Amino acid sequence: MPKTAADKIWDAHVVRTDDADRDLLYIDLHLLHEANTPVAFDNLRAKRRTVRRPELTLGTEDHVTPTIDTAQDLTGTVAGPFVASMRRNCAEFGIELYELGHASRGIVHVIGPELGLSQPGSTIVCCDSHTTTHGAMGALAFGIGTSQVEHVLATQTLPMTRMKNMRVTVEGELPAGVSAKDVALALIEKIGTAGGQGHVIEYQGSTIRAMSMEQRMTLCNMSIEAGARAGLVSPDEVTFAYLAGRRHVPTGEAFNAEKEHWAQFVSDPDAVFDREVRLDAGALSPRVTWGTNPGQTVPLNSVVPTPDSFTDPIERAAAERALAYMALEPGTAMGSIPVDAVFIGSCTNGRIEDLRQVAEIWRGRTVASGLQVHLSPGSEAVRRQAIDEGLDKVFAAAGVPLHAPGCSMCVAINGEVLAPGMRTASTNNRNFEGRQGPGVRTHVVSPAVAAATAVAGRLAAPCDLQLEG
Amino acid sequence: MTPLITHTGIAVPLRRDNVDTDQLYPAQRILNAPQTRTGHADALMADWREDPDFVLNKPAYDGASVLVAGRDFGTGSSREWAVWALADYGFRVVLAPRFGDIFRGNTAENGLVAGEMSEADIEELWVWLEDAPGSRIEVDLERRTVRCGESRYDFGYPEHFRQRVMRGLDEIALTLEHAAEIKDFEARRRVTMPRVTDRAAR
Numbered sequence: 216m217p218k219t220a221a222d223k224i225w226d227a228h229v230v231r232t233d234d235a236d237r238d239l240l241y242i243d244l245h246l247l248h249e250a251n252t253p254v255a256f257d258n259l260r261a262k263r264r265t266v267r268r269p270e271l272t273l274g275t276e277d278h279v280t281p282t283i284d285t286a287q288d289l290t291g292t293v294a295g296p297f298v299a300s301m302r303r304n305c306a307e308f309g310i311e312l313y314e315l316g317h318a319s320r321g322i323v324h325v326i327g328p329e330l331g332l333s334q335p336g337s338t339i340v341c342c343d344s345h346t347t348t349h350g351a352m353g354a355l356a357f358g359i360g361t362s363q364v365e366h367v368l369a370t371q372t373l374p375m376t377r378m379k380n381m382r383v384t385v386e387g388e389l390p391a392g393v394s395a396k397d398v399a400l401a402l403i404e405k406i407g408t409a410g411g412q413g414h415v416i417e418y419q420g421s422t423i424r425a426m427s428m429e430q431r432m433t434l435c436n437m438s439i440e441a442g443a444r445a446g447l448v449s450p451d452e453v454t455f456a457y458l459a460g461r462r463h464v465p466t467g468e469a470f471n472a473e474k475e476h477w478a479q480f481v482s483d484p485d486a487v488f489d490r491e492v493r494l495d496a497g498a499l500s501p502r503v504t505w506g507t508n509p510g511q512t513v514p515l516n517s518v519v520p521t522p523d524s525f526t527d528p529i530e531r532a533a534a535e536r537a538l539a540y541m542a543l544e545p546g547t548a549m550g551s552i553p554v555d556a557v558f559i560g561s562c563t564n565g566r567i568e569d570l571r572q573v574a575e576i577w578r579g580r581t582v583a584s585g586l587q588v589h590l591s592p593g594s595e596a597v598r599r600q601a602i603d604e605g606l607d608k609v610f611a612a613a614g615v616p617l618h619a620p621g622c623s624m625c626v627a628i629n630g631e632v633l634a635p636g637m638r639t640a641s642t643n644n645r646n647f648e649g650r651q652g653p654g655v656r657t658h659v660v661s662p663a664v665a666a667a668t669a670v671a672g673r674l675a676a677p678c679d680l681q682l683e684g
Numbered sequence: 685m686t687p688l689i690t691h692t693g694i695a696v697p698l699r700r701d702n703v704d705t706d707q708l709y710p711a712q713r714i715l716n717a718p719q720t721r722t723g724h725a726d727a728l729m730a731d732w733r734e735d736p737d738f739v740l741n742k743p744a745y746d747g748a749s750v751l752v753a754g755r756d757f758g759t760g761s762s763r764e765w766a767v768w769a770l771a772d773y774g775f776r777v778v779l780a781p782r783f784g785d786i787f788r789g790n791t792a793e794n795g796l797v798a799g800e801m802s803e804a805d806i807e808e809l810w811v812w813l814e815d816a817p818g819s820r821i822e823v824d825l826e827r828r829t830v831r832c833g834e835s836r837y838d839f840g841y842p843e844h845f846r847q848r849v850m851r852g853l854d855e856i857a858l859t860l861e862h863a864a865e866i867k868d869f870e871a872r873r874r875v876t877m878p879r880v881t882d883r884a885a886r
């Protein structure tokens with residue numbers, strides 16, 4: 216029977232099936248970060264259990280660690296207890312940990328692919344909903360809760376009910392200035408923030424094939440915002456080329472053998488999906504969120520919608536609440552909305568390609584005065600590469616320092632927060648109430664829109680800047 | 685975790701959909717939260733509770749243990765704190781038309797029941813609870829039904845969750861009973877799969 220890539224990966228990892236029809240899945244890679252794990256380790260100790268496969272487990276510090284003043288002593292800060300328990304737990308159980316200052320450190324979903332640990336055909340979990348990012352590598356990757364972390368630590372497996380399959384086909388060429396982020400936002404607008412529930416989304420079509428790995432990661436990252444369990448792109452030559460030469464990827468003859476193994480984890484042409492969605496790339500334009508969930512978006516060149524335009528009473532009520540929180544008037548042109556801050560970074564858009572795009576727009580320009588702009592790369596490797604390519608100089612000339620990697624203002628629990636009531640254009644993934652700090656109003660955008668917005672001081676696309684000269 | 689077969693308690697109507705885990709447990713609260721499963725009651729919906737008119741602040745719902753919410757409850761971040769805060773506040777059951785997958789996966793381990801009801805039934809419950817604030821709902825896991833007054837409704841709840849919650853089972857202990865099968869799988873597993881600590885590959 217023809218199978219989807221996700222089902223092939225799934226089937227290759229079933230240890231056993233229980234009488235409630237759940238499969239016990241073997242987990243190839245378990246990623247940890249310092250914010251969500253202390254309870255899991257404490258329970259493990261209390262039950263006198265141990266970590267079954269520490270060598271398949273990797274920890275990093277990204278959520279609560281600073282990206283501005285990284286030299287500070289963390290004891291006594293809010294980050295202190297998190298970092299301390301992470302270090303103690305990883306040391307005790309023999310888990311590799313990339314501490315603040317380590318050359319391999321970065322946001323958990325940036326370093327997995329970067330190190331070549333996230334590979335096609337593998338199963339990857341992490342106590343973070345954006346684990347879906349690793350699906351871009353052709354892996355089955357999904358977020359789990361703390362209790363499940365404990366389960367994976369103790370058994371290297373997870374009992375799971377099979378995911379349904381959804382295919383999102385995107386065909387055609389993306390217009391200039393339109394990126395994977397816009398594709399993701401358009402998809403979420405179309406199917407809703409719960410549209411993907413219970414499904415693994417496989418992205419197919421000529422648009423996806425033409426995307427770089429960075430763009431595919433952005434797209435898969437946002438799958439969770441469509442409510443999906445996971446998102447993936449079947450591996451192809453782009454995937455293999457990305458993996459070649461990375462630290463945990465074999466070289467020479469062995470690489471060819473791996474490639475052959477990876478290549479089997481693609482969907483059969485006649486595989487049947489439970490749901491099909493199609494997007495026409497040529498019809499897309501830069502998008503921006505206007506509300507308080509990632510499904511509430513419009514094209515940047517349109518206006519804030521009126522609640523009455525939603526026929527569903529629940530959506531209408533949600534729109535009313537969202538507009539009140541966002542302090543927006545229906546009918547206002549999105550492009551006329553001034554912002555107080557811009558955040559560029561996160562596991563969604565903190566990769567080298569994102570930074571290159573920002574640099575390209577900022578070259579020869581400066582960011583609007585009075586604007587608070589925070590730029591944080593996804594990892595130390597991304598930061599090093601940005602410096603190697605001289606991007607840091609472009610940023611500096613525009614008036615923006617290149618900070619250290621971390622989640623920073625994506626979740627705003629590392630002390631780097633915006634003031635209540637501030638409006639920001641952000642390249643992260645969520646515009647929930649209070650996500651970037653209490654009372655902060657978030658507009659989720661692509662790196663290109665964030666960069667142009669930083670120059671204009673109001674929501675803008677790169678082409679708007681050209682018009683202004 | 686305490687087994688739960690039937691539960692009767694005061695039910696709160698939360699007329700909101702898309703209650704994401706950032707609303708259930710605001711991220712900034714995580715910083716000062718205890719590193720345990722308990723001690724999170726105050727953080728539950730902390731931003732909304734600052735509004736004196738918010739439903740949880742109404743005295744009629746004091747001591748509530750059943751939450752009746754709108755669709756897509758618990759979407760967003762994987763933070764299990766959201767479940768811990770609900771449980772710590774005293775909730776044993778949440779009823780909604782649909783839940784975020786990760787959130788729901790986090791519930792059973794903490795003895796919280798996340799039952800799915802149709803939107804029409806939820807609406808009826810809301811009306812009923814708003815007309816008579818402080819009313820009790822009876823939840824029966826054996827039959828997967830909810831009773832309030834004379835009315836009875838069915839709710840959806842996966843069998844594996846039901847078994848675990850009803851018997852208070854420790855999932856890890858259940859899996860470890862199959863350690864031999866895990867070992868067999870590991871013996872078949874591709875040896876070339878990457879190991880984090882495999883420095884030879886550097």
Ligand code: SF4
Pocket residue numbers: 277278322323324343345561562563621622625626643644
């Ligand atoms: S950058 Fe944001 S979404 Fe990504 S892992 Fe960090 S907190 Fe989560």
